[in-house]
Amino acid sequence: MILNLVNWLDDRFGWRAIWEAIFLRKIPHVNWFYTLGSATLFLAILQGVTGILLTLYYVPTPDHAYDSVVYISTQLPAGWFIRGLHHWGASAMVVVTVAHLLRVFLYGAYKYPREATWITGVFLFLIVIGFGFTGYLLPWDQKAYWATTVGTQIAGVAPVVGDWMLRIARGGDELSAVTLARFFGTHIWVLPASLATLVFVHLYLVIRIGITAVPSREEE
Amino acid sequence: MDKSQEGKMGRRDFMKAVIAAISGVIGAAIGLPAIAYVVGPALQKETDEWIRLGSVSKVEMNIPTLFKTVIEKQTGWINAEEEFSVYVLTTNSRDFVAMSNICTHLGCKVRWIPDQDGFFCPCHNGVFAKDGSVVSGPPPRPLDRFESKVEDGILFVKRG
Numbered sequence: 583m584i585l586n587l588v589n590w591l592d593d594r595f596g597w598r599a600i601w602e603a604i605f606l607r608k609i610p611h612v613n614w615f616y617t618l619g620s621a622t623l624f625l626a627i628l629q630g631v632t633g634i635l636l637t638l639y640y641v642p643t644p645d646h647a648y649d650s651v652v653y654i655s656t657q658l659p660a661g662w663f664i665r666g667l668h669h670w671g672a673s674a675m676v677v678v679t680v681a682h683l684l685r686v687f688l689y690g691a692y693k694y695p696r697e698a699t700w701i702t703g704v705f706l707f708l709i710v711i712g713f714g715f716t717g718y719l720l721p722w723d724q725k726a727y728w729a730t731t732v733g734t735q736i737a738g739v740a741p742v743v744g745d746w747m748l749r750i751a752r753g754g755d756e757l758s759a760v761t762l763a764r765f766f767g768t769h770i771w772v773l774p775a776s777l778a779t780l781v782f783v784h785l786y787l788v789i790r791i792g793i794t795a796v797p798s799r800e801e802e
Numbered sequence: 803m804d805k806s807q808e809g810k811m812g813r814r815d816f817m818k819a820v821i822a823a824i825s826g827v828i829g830a831a832i833g834l835p836a837i838a839y840v841v842g843p844a845l846q847k848e849t850d851e852w853i854r855l856g857s858v859s860k861v862e863m864n865i866p867t868l869f870k871t872v873i874e875k876q877t878g879w880i881n882a883e884e885e886f887s888v889y890v891l892t893t894n895s896r897d898f899v900a901m902s903n904i905c906t907h908l909g910c911k912v913r914w915i916p917d918q919d920g921f922f923c924p925c926h927n928g929v930f931a932k933d934g935s936v937v938s939g940p941p942p943r944p945l946d947r948f949e950s951k952v953e954d955g956i957l958f959v960k961r962g
Contacts, residue, residue, distance in 0.1 A: 632832075638839075639878070639879075646879060652879065659835075661842075
């Protein structure tokens with residue numbers, strides 16, 4: 583009965599072929615370092631879930647942002663847990679992404695025919711850094727405020743375009759309600775949309791081309 | 803698939819079971835707190851409190867009299883002031899009926915119109931008599947009443 587339904591659905595969705603392509607593909611005999619990409623994906627999903635939950639209560643305005651964060655951490659059941667996951671998950675995300683990048687680099691896995699996978703990966707890395715930079719401001723506490731003051735100031739010292747970039751990032755001369763709102767919008771819309779799109783391409787390439795074997799001295 | 807050993811779990815099935823179990827644990831570890839986190843504010847009950855309306859001498863005989871007061875309210879991360887209005891009716895200057903000004907249909911605010919001797923709701927034309935009973939329109943029940951008390955000539959209602 584249930585099997586009939588599953589088959590009926592598969593006739594229409596064809597999910598079995600997709601499942602097999604993703605999870606039952608042939609891979610070379612590899613080591614644990616090859617799980618770093620999956621770990622990054624897992625963390626990205628975790629950040630997405632906890633981030634969505636945080637937006638249920640967080641408000642990106644200077645007069646209430648900090649209060650809403652305190653409310654999440656101290657008043658809500660498991661609020662400290664959800665925010666804690668997002669906070670530590672963010673750091674873990676950067677660490678694991680860099681580890682994944684290093685593994686690919688040191689194993690020479692970026693070479694033909696995987697250059698496109700590598701390039702999308704580099705952009706994904708930049709997006710992860712962007713998440714970290716924009717997310718850091720959102721609690722709107724002293725650390726957030728001054729870190730973003732310094733961070734945008736650093737962009738400001740770039741030759742020729744520096745001042746222009748600083749003003750674009752801050753939405754004006756100095757940190758304000760405009761800065762907080764655009765960092766929030768970037769953090770929850772622009773970057774997630776870019777990340778999702780590029781992850782899709784990245785995974786498509788991983789599955790289409792297959793993963794590299796561990797490099798070895800001997801000719802194979 | 804290992805079909806040679808009937809009844810014994812193969813390596814692949816074992817791994818599948820382990821992965822499913824770990825996924826379940828992770829899902830529960832995030833899903834259950836998430837449910838508590840989402841429904842949390844909905845479970846908070848407002849505490850009962852007596853609200854001071856004002857002197858009973860202001861209540862006119864046989865005419866619903868409006869008392870307005872401002873109460874402090876903590877909603878989420880905002881401390882807001884909220885206007886709280888009550889209609890008070892007395893027929894003998896000793897017993898007071900305190901009625902909510904919230905329409906029992908869908909929660910709009912009703913207003914006492916002296917000329918027409920009734921409470922009128924602007925949203926769907928609900929009409930209540932001076933004692934709060936429904937005269938016409940969609941309201942399913944009379945206006946809600948608050949528990950009230952008089953102390954030293956001051957009228958209080960209990961909000962819960």
